[in-house]
Amino acid sequence: MANTEEEFLDLIDQHQKLIHNVCRMYTGNVDDHQDLFQEIMVQLWKGYANFEKRSKVSTWMYRVSLYTAISHIKRVIKQREAQPHLDLDLDYEQPSLESDSAPLQEAIERLDDGDRAIVLLHLDEKSYKEMAEILGISDSNVGVRLNRVKKKLKTLLISEK
Amino acid sequence: MELEELKEQIADSQVSYSRSELKEIFTLRTKRTVSKINRKMLIDALLMILTTALLVAATFIIGLRSRYVVSGQIIGFSLLIFVHYRIKSVLIKKAQNSDNGLQIGAEKLVRILNKYIYAYKIILPSFFSILTIKHYYDLTHNWSAVSDHWLIIIIAAVTGYIAANITAKMIYGKELNKLKKIIEAMDWTD
Numbered sequence: 001m002a003n004t005e006e007e008f009l010d011l012i013d014q015h016q017k018l019i020h021n022v023c024r025m026y027t028g029n030v031d032d033h034q035d036l037f038q039e040i041m042v043q044l045w046k047g048y049a050n051f052e053k054r055s056k057v058s059t060w061m062y063r064v065s066l067y068t069a070i071s072h073i074k075r076v077i078k079q080r081e082a083q084p085h086l087d088l089d090l091d092y093e094q095p096s097l098e099s100d101s102a103p104l105q106e107a108i109e110r111l112d113d114g115d116r117a118i119v120l121l122h123l124d125e126k127s128y129k130e131m132a133e134i135l136g137i138s139d140s141n142v143g144v145r146l147n148r149v150k151k152k153l154k155t156l157l158i159s160e161k
Numbered sequence: 162m163e164l165e166e167l168k169e170q171i172a173d174s175q176v177s178y179s180r181s182e183l184k185e186i187f188t189l190r191t192k193r194t195v196s197k198i199n200r201k202m203l204i205d206a207l208l209m210i211l212t213t214a215l216l217v218a219a220t221f222i223i224g225l226r227s228r229y230v231v232s233g234q235i236i237g238f239s240l241l242i243f244v245h246y247r248i249k250s251v252l253i254k255k256a257q258n259s260d261n262g263l264q265i266g267a268e269k270l271v272r273i274l275n276k277y278i279y280a281y282k283i284i285l286p287s288f289f290s291i292l293t294i295k296h297y298y299d300l301t302h303n304w305s306a307v308s309d310h311w312l313i314i315i316i317a318a319v320t321g322y323i324a325a326n327i328t329a330k331m332i333y334g335k336e337l338n339k340l341k342k343i344i345e346a347m348d349w350t351d
Contacts, residue, residue, distance in 0.1 A: 009183055016183070020176045037178075038190045045191045046198075047254060055260050066263060070346050071339035101167050113346035117263075123168045135347060136262020150164065 008048050012041060015061050018124070022062070025120045026069040028109065036069060043068045055133065062121070062134045070113045107156035115149045122146055202250075206243070213239040230296040237288050238324060241281060245332045248277060253336060264347035267340045274337060278329045282322060289321035290314050 012019070019040050023033045043064050051060055108119055121131045128142045135142070178186070216235045220228035252270060261269060293314050297307040 005187070009180070009187055012183055012187075013180055016177055021171065024176070038186055041186060041191045042194045045187075045195060050254050063263060063266075067343060071342050101170060104164070104167055113342075114348065117346070119164070122164065123171050125168065125172075132262065133260075134262055136265035136267075137347070153164070 004048075008045060011048075011057060011061075012044070015058055018058060018061055019065050021120060021124060022065040022069050025108070025116050026073055026113070032073075036073060039072055040065045040068045043072075056130075059130060059133050066117050066120075066134070070117075103157055103160055104153070107153050107160065110156055111149065111152065115145075115152065118142070118145055118149050119153075202246075205246075209239055209242060227296050230292045233292050234289055237292075238285070238328075241285060241325075242328055242332070245277070245281070245328060249274070249332055249336060263343055267343040267347070271337065271340050271344065274333055274340075278325075278333065281329065282325045285325040286318040286321035289317040289324075293317040 019037055020033075022040065023036045027033045027036050044061065047060075047064055108116060111119065117135060118131070121134060126134070128139045131142045131146075132139045137145070213235055217232045220231045220235075225231060252273060293310075294307055297310050297313075298304070301307065
């Protein structure tokens with residue numbers, strides 16, 4: 001395998017948790033999760049040669065992953081339905097989180113794509129500055145929007161009770 | 162449960178592929194998909210060149226009187242599609258790797274793509290009409306005789322406009338929809 005390919009795989013290996021977090025946030029089952037992960041890898045590889053490393057690697061990876069998750073997910077699922085799933089024999093399962101987090105996770109699933117992106121970055125403990133860089137909004141806007149999303153989640157949780 | 166507690170749970174969760182699994186995904190999916198996309202682009206380019214050559218050759222074989230005009234229009238149209246295609250792929254690659262965030266990046270790209278689409282909507286009809294005018298002028302060397310064919314000149318312009326619209330939709334349609342989806346997702350102005 002060529003050096004560039006090895007470097008790329010090292011990068012994916014180091015930051016794969018980030019990609020898994022995006023996949024978990026935007027998919028509801030293991031198959032979709034795996035397919036989205038693979039699609040994100042395709043998009044990252046396509047952009048890797050042009051990545052000028054002016055921003056942090058994680059910022060770039062978040063941008064590409066979120067872009068792919070929001071704009072490609074329907075196509076990714078449709079493609080799997082149209083074509084036989086590639087059997088990679090991966091020993092992987094969707095993480096099972098504590099059951100008391102289930103209502104909160106269900107409420108997050110009911111948020112729209114943009115709100116979910118804010119929650120995702122907040123859960124990954126990104127600073128407002130990094131969130132702003134990834135999402136393309138101002139730092140102050142991040143705070144306002146995060147508070148709004150938190151309120152929305154509270155309302156959803158109350159209405160579910 | 163609060164978001165802060167979920168944050169701790171997610172930080173503790175161990176979701177990962179092994180290095181060999183990643184390598185397998187990369188070899189079996191990533192590289193194959195990218196090669197497939199590149200192959201498809203090459204086939205598209207070859208088909209376009211072949212179609213253009215066949216259409217131009219046909220105008221000469223059947224001895225069309227306005228073969229130079231028609232051939233010029235065909236070649237112009239093919240060049241336009243090629244330029245569109247290149248711009249799209251270069252811009253989208255740049256957008257994904259730019260320092261702009263998702264919202265700003267998508268908005269900027271939509272603005273640029275729309276500018277190109279508007280430009281082609283002006284350039285293509287003008288190009289079609291100029292070639293038609295030139296054709297009638299070459300035949301008669303008389304401007305008033307050219308003006309007698311105003312309806313055909315207008316039809317050429319309208320055809321150019323329709324062709325520009327169809328081309329823009331075919332080439333940019335899907336990408337513009339994806340970008341609009343990103344902009345909508347990032348728009349919290351409700």
